Amino acid sequence: MPSQELVAIDTQQVSEAERADYWRANVCDTFVPLLVRPACDDIGGRIAGSSLAETHVRRIRAVGHEFERRPADIRRSDPEVLHFMVLNRGVTQVDQDGRTATLHPGDLLFYDSSRPFRFITPNALDYTIALLPKRLLPVSEQSVRSGTARTLSGNEGLPAVARDLARALARHAISDAAERQLALQHTLVGFLAALLPGEAAQTPSGAIHRRLARSFIEHHLGDPDLSPADIAAACSISVSYLHRLFADDGWTVAGYLRERRLQAAYEELAGGRNPGEPVSAVGHRCGLVDPSHFSRLFKARFDLPPGELRRTSGALPGSNVEPSSTAG
Known part of the structure; x- marks a missing residue:
């Protein structure tokens, strides 16, 4: 039987009066604490996804937004996760570590929960985001810092495979045994580690x-x-x-x-x-x-x-x- 999409959050499930607070609270709970600023008062949004062992993959669709993770948000809570984002629709600007990246549909990007970042998507947004605990990634802190807020094209090669895998994992509930989930997580970790600067040559598979x-x-x-x-x-x-x-x-x-x-x-x-x-x-x-x-x-x-x-x-x-x- 085909897997079913897991719908975690949907603003249509609550009254219009509750919608803004419901959306902001659940975006922070699902991803990381941050400022959630919709581009309009008529908030509409939906989050779906699945989990693989310690890795979570989510798809978020909503009206235009600005998201900003500030130093105070990091002090409040830092799960120490590296995010891998696929832009499915729209145009998005991402700022982190002194760099600004502009993404178009199909583009990929890394950003880190441990340092401030900002997303600006003026019109309707559609992201697929994988949240990986950084301790699972056999990469150096220097590599993580040098790899954030850099646009990667998902049109061919390894980035295209990573893009398609992340999208597929967000679409389907993974109910396999723990061993299968670990194997899938292993595949995703390997793909993403290889996309970070210098890690493909430096990271031994044993790590x-x-x-x-x-x-x-x-x-x-x-x-x-x-x-x-x-x-x-x-x-x-x-x-x-x-x-x-x-x-x-x-x-x-x-x-x-x-x-x-x-x-x-x-x-x-x-x-x-x-x-x-x-x-x-x-x-x-x-x-x-x-x-x-x-x-x-x-x-x-x-x-x-x-x-x-x-x-x-x-x-x-x-x-x-x-x-x-x-x-x-």
Whole structure:
């Protein structure tokens, strides 16, 4: 059965009196907090799209607008996402990082949530936008900064493929298993990384696979049966290659998985959530289902039992340690 378009926002769903506030609030929630200034009082707009693991792809259609992300908006909330935009209709001007780009239908552009930007579309607008967490992209900050607000033609070659893929993902609800979603996200990440200045030659494919593997692990920490074979299959690589990727960072796959589970348990216990819940339930939720094994691992890692951490959490900082060295 064909996939159905996901309609997240439609101004026709609310009364005319509520329309302006409804539209502004939902644009900010769907993308990033910013100034939303319609070109006319008769606001009409619609947002549709789908999600792939941690990546969101949206299509927004509306009357003419000016959108501006200001320093105060960034201080309020920064999801640290790199946006990839396809202009489907109209003419749009985009300002960021000291550059101004003018887009016509079919053109592409990157912009970054972490720095101010402004969009001006005088007449009816139609954008397709992919929002990718920057930590998934194996690109340097310098490459991101040098790649924003630069018009790319989507008429041929790799940009045309990236344009068509983004449009297709925005049109269809993706309900496949997590492994399929990771594979599609991997494809999109690879295409977009290759479009950034200098990254096609500098970015090793292993960096992309490593980040995707870590992303898959984060989303499946609670699965006690998660195995290297599951992770490798989700990233469309062999188990032996997966082990080599983690070994390059001084880790075994099992050691990295164990460390992330322990850190997740630490953060939950130190945060004081669900104080009446058995400590063993926290371990179970983090994929460490044997209570005595969880307690032994936790004490060995953090020098105190999990129950003691919960009792003294007000006096202890969270671990928040990024795994960086061998842990078995």
